[in-house]
Amino acid sequence: MTYTALTGLPPDHELPADEGLTVVPVRHYERWAAALVSIAALAGLIGSLATNANLHWDIIGDYLFADLIFDGLATTLWLTVAAMALGLVLGTVIAVMRLSSNPVLYGLSSLFVWAFRGTPLLVQIIFWGYAGALYKNVLIGIPFTDITFVQADTNTLLTPTVAALLALGLNEAAYASEIVRAGIQSVDTGQAEAAHSLGMRPGMTMRRIVLPQAMRVIIPPMGNETINMLKMTALVSVIAAHDLMSNIQDVYAQNYQVIPMLVVASIWYLALVSLLSIPQAWLERRYGRGAAHGGHSSPLQRMLTGFSRATATTTGKEKGR
Numbered sequence: 001m002t003y004t005a006l007t008g009l010p011p012d013h014e015l016p017a018d019e020g021l022t023v024v025p026v027r028h029y030e031r032w033a034a035a036l037v038s039i040a041a042l043a044g045l046i047g048s049l050a051t052n053a054n055l056h057w058d059i060i061g062d063y064l065f066a067d068l069i070f071d072g073l074a075t076t077l078w079l080t081v082a083a084m085a086l087g088l089v090l091g092t093v094i095a096v097m098r099l100s101s102n103p104v105l106y107g108l109s110s111l112f113v114w115a116f117r118g119t120p121l122l123v124q125i126i127f128w129g130y131a132g133a134l135y136k137n138v139l140i141g142i143p144f145t146d147i148t149f150v151q152a153d154t155n156t157l158l159t160p161t162v163a164a165l166l167a168l169g170l171n172e173a174a175y176a177s178e179i180v181r182a183g184i185q186s187v188d189t190g191q192a193e194a195a196h197s198l199g200m201r202p203g204m205t206m207r208r209i210v211l212p213q214a215m216r217v218i219i220p221p222m223g224n225e226t227i228n229m230l231k232m233t234a235l236v237s238v239i240a241a242h243d244l245m246s247n248i249q250d251v252y253a254q255n256y257q258v259i260p261m262l263v264v265a266s267i268w269y270l271a272l273v274s275l276l277s278i279p280q281a282w283l284e285r286r287y288g289r290g291a292a293h294g295g296h297s298s299p300l301q302r303m304l305t306g307f308s309r310a311t312a313t314t315t316g317k318e319k320g321r
Contacts, residue, residue, distance in 0.1 A: 059260040063251065064267065072244035073268060075161070079243060080230045082165055087172025087229075088222070094177035096206070099184060109177070116174035122235050124171055128163035129239030164236035164243075172229060179221045183214030215287045223280030227273050234265075244268060 049055065063069060097109035116124070132154040141148035158166075187210050195205040234245035245265060252261040 054259065055263065056257060056260045059255075059257050060263050060267075063261065063264050068247050068251065069244065069264065069268070072242065072247035073272075075242050076230070076233045076244045077272070079161070079164055079168060079233045079236065079241070080226070083168035083172055083233075084226050084229055086165070086169030087176045087225075090169070090173035091176025092180050094173060095180035095184060098177065098181055113174045113177055116171050117178075121167065121171050121232060122238065125164060125167040125235055126238060128158065128167045129160060131158055131163065160236070160239045160241040163239060164233070164241040168229065168232065168236070172225065175225060176222065179218055179225070180214070183216075183218035184210055186217045187213045219280070219283045219287050223276075223283065226280070227276050230272055230276065231269060234269075 094109045094112060097105040098113070100106055100109075135154050138150075138152050138154050138157055139148050140150040184206075191209055191213065192205050195209045196202075200209070233243050236243055237246040237249055240246055248261045248265045252258045255261075
């Protein structure tokens, strides 16, 4: 489209200095309307909950910082850290095995992922919790002989906490292996070839060249898995592992205040998830530096930026009048 068609003026026409173009930003009234409706709905919901007598805020205040709750929080945090450590280490080994050219290693690792990813976590927790019904004793010795080196009672060895750790850790290993495998495959094969040309062995190449670059792809989903693991620890309440949810259930089984106690659990889970989101965001920015989309900002930062732009636009309009 020509200049004449756009302006209606001949090509050699010159605009006077005081007739310059004024840039008018696009006004998104529908966005502000949607924002006002959302804020009004949120305010109504908060007001309804705050004034609802059935929530029994006095009971929530009494149990929010009770010793029983803190004992459950300690178990929940311990299970989260230990299960994620077990899942990450074992998952990395399984991911390397799945990328191996050895058919036996590949087959065993694929079988592990198929079994633990294909069955519900709740079923696995119950299975480990009642493993004593399948094997009364745990034996370590030479197979198909009577030679036994170590023997222990299954119920004594697999306490509810240990059973919960095994169920959570092994289940997480199946998912973590796929995340790590995707991260390794995202690194260009030329990186490993260059390292091999410098005389690096495969193990050193994996530790020093491939895995550090793969962290940019691994960190975001692994952070989500950590947050999900924190919440999935609530499932171990079915085997009475004395986590936060188990202790909450013990309380409302006695006082019959189910909703207030669930609110207490929700508050603590939300608080812990919020704390875990901080290092996750930092790690994403740390390993995302130099990437095309590495400069992600937090939701709060995006909200403040949007308000700043809206304020600047309004100020600009007022000055232009």
